[in-house]
Amino acid sequence: MKKEKGEIELVGVKEIARRANVSTATVDRVLHNRIGVSSATREKINIIIKELDYKPNILASRLASPGKYNFAVLLPDISSETDFWQAPLNGIQRAAHSISEYGIMIRMYFFDLNKRKSFKKQSRLMLDSNPDAVLFAPYFHEEAIQLGNICTEQHIPYVLIDSNIPSLDPLCYIGPHQLRSGYLSAQLMNYRFSSPSKILIVNIAKEVDDLNNLLKIEEGFRSYFTKHKSQHKIIKIDIKSTNYLSVQAEFLEVFDLHLPQAIFVTNSRVSAIADCLEKHGKRKIFMIGYDFLTKNIEFLKKDLIDILICHRPEKQGYAGIMKLYEHFVLRSTVPKLSFMPIDIITKENFEFYDN
Amino acid sequence: MKKEKGEIELVGVKEIARRANVSTATVDRVLHNRIGVSSATREKINIIIKELDYKPNILASRLASPGKYNFAVLLPDISSETDFWQAPLNGIQRAAHSISEYGIMIRMYFFDLNKRKSFKKQSRLMLDSNPDAVLFAPYFHEEAIQLGNICTEQHIPYVLIDSNIPSLDPLCYIGPHQLRSGYLSAQLMNYRFSSPSKILIVNIAKEVDDLNNLLKIEEGFRSYFTKHKSQHKIIKIDIKSTNYLSVQAEFLEVFDLHLPQAIFVTNSRVSAIADCLEKHGKRKIFMIGYDFLTKNIEFLKKDLIDILICHRPEKQGYAGIMKLYEHFVLRSTVPKLSFMPIDIITKENFEFYDN
DNA sequence: CTGAAAGCGCTTACAG
DNA sequence: CTGAAAGCGCTTACAG
Secondary structure (H helix, E strand, C coil), rough: CCCHHCCCCCCHHHHHHHHHCCCCCHHHHCCCCCCCHHHHHHHHHHHHHHHCCCCCCCCHHHHHEEEEEEEEEECCCCCCCCCCCHHHHHHHHHHHHHHHHHEEEEEEEECCCCHHHHHHHHHHHHCHHHHHEEEEEECHHHHHHHHHHHHHCCCCCCECCCCCCCCCCCCEECCCCCCHHHHHHHHHHHHHHHCCCCCEEEECCHHHHHHHHHHHHHHHHHHHHHHCCCCEEEEEEEEEECCHHHHHHHHHHHHEEEEECCCEEECCCCCHHHHHHHHHCCCCCCCECCCHHHHHHHHHHHCCCECCCCCCCCHHHHHHHHHHHHHHHHHHCCCCCCEECCEEEEEHHHHHHCC | CCCCHHCCCCCCCHHHHHHCCCCHHHHHHHHHHCCCCCHHHHHHHHHHHHCCCCCCEEEEHCCCCCCCEEEEHHHHHCCCCCCCHHHHHHHHHHHHHHHHHHHHHEEEEEEEECCCCHHHHHHHHHHHCCCCCCEEEECCCCHHHHHHHHHHHCCCCCEEEECCCCCCCCCCEEECCHHHHHHHHHHHHCCCCCCCCCEEEEECCCCHHHHHHHHHHHHHHHHHEEEEEEEEEEEEEECCCCHHHHHHHHHHHHHHHHHCCCEEEEECHHHHHHHHHHHHCCCCCEEEEEEHHHHHHHHHHHHCCCEEEEEHHHHHHHHHHHHHHHHHHHCCCCCCCEEEEEEEECCCCHHHHHC
């Protein structure tokens, strides 16, 4: 460690104040576009700021400012059916940690994936806490639109993660481009099967709303084959029970009927299918599914799942909070859309994956 | 923005000092393990720190401390042959930007990939600048070992990126697990070719040193087939000219002789091969190569390259600097090895890739 | 071995 | 509309 004060020229509020013949308080007012400065003074100071190419010291700024922000987050509960939401939660906590010194408090709210009402209830609780900004996963379509609209009314910026709702106008959407994600999966199928094959698409979702997202993925998947004139035979099944046993029963019936050569499961529930095939001693089948979950990785290791597509859920949570931080603290403009990478995970690279 | 001072209990040096009946200066001494404190006092203070679960305010710490650090970086020049090194450079600049307020200055040094001597020369220049820490890409084996050893002698922590040298003891290595990267590529080949096929491995590198890295990838690639008893016929060629035309001439000879069904190029020079096939109107061949470079992406789009493997070069640069920052400013322990994800890039997901 | 005081660069409450 | 002064939490040079 060396002291090299001399090296860096000090252009701070003091220097600006000195040049403008005003106090630092006035400089501060101009810097933050606060009222109570004559336009002559404001003008003069602004010119000096430009000249000096002044960059505020955020450390000092945050240290001096008592300003605190409350962010609120509404996510699905981590359920026994899937621990997918653990990852965004981790990302949010990582972000919370890294900006905690900037006076940002994050309050968490959780809803039950199987209970539409709990989303509403938690939304209300969240809004009652008077958050300065909000991040949520718009799992239930109608309810999410309502929540988004209330936020807009109350001038609370909000960020959407995991899936987007086009009719809303959030500060930012962070998540996958679902259509393209399905498209990619189809390309991978084509790598494996250059000749026409029988492919089974499996959608597993209790609520029709969630199904909507899966349908976008399915649409992308199908459109690839259409575009590339692939002659695969595509069968599909929508399973609306989330319970393990009934998922497997419904699946097995269709499976035994059609005996497909490949399976594409449009969400993280792919392990339920893999498990089913294993339990019933079915022969190995090429299978693509979604998400880096412990259960899924187990089947990847055992060659029952071949490929998992992932959209960096941890990063979605992290980036979501950071966008809010950038908006509030750094006052920078954040891009409206932030698509996550569509990552391809196999048995041979999952160890190195970073969520 | 709200003032909610009351909400947060203040556990700072002041409170510790108050409880221990000492001055904040003494608390500071204990906090940083400085000399000049009686062991009784030190003990007492340490207990209070534990009790309070005190976390220092880094903002205030950095603001108060005049300490400045000079980091130095030695990377290959961005050449006309490949712009691979642009990405780590971008990452380094991003890191430089995000920690500039912590008093960290980063000086850059560049060497010529084709001139062993320039590495030596720039190493010397870099060391002459008396850096507090160093980050470099150990491109030339012997010279890199020398540089690493000098750093160790002079107690300058250093970080290695892109490729590792096992005999050195850097603060941290950040880059791919090359063996596993080759292994993954072989798995992807097997997805495409379930029946025995003829596969051509192409190594392109002027210096034997660089070739060493490629050979690790090749080794991983071959070992996958061995382990899975794949009956592919593997041919390989080492091209030691980096010049475009001679690369293509050498390649074409082998290609026409063996007419392989697939090609695996072990580094970013894969575009040279794709270009050659295109120019000579060869039929489409399955090709896997390395790195997210503009040229490579062009061929990905045109279906001349099928898969690019990438190791997040931008992140390597960013993480490299951040490790140094964590070491110096946060004084935290950094893990010795930080393997990058092995990403699979195709025509259908490259748009969303984040380096 | 220890402490009082000044200061890092910015912000704010208060007084005028 | 403007400024003097105090303070954010930590560090340091100096004095004892």
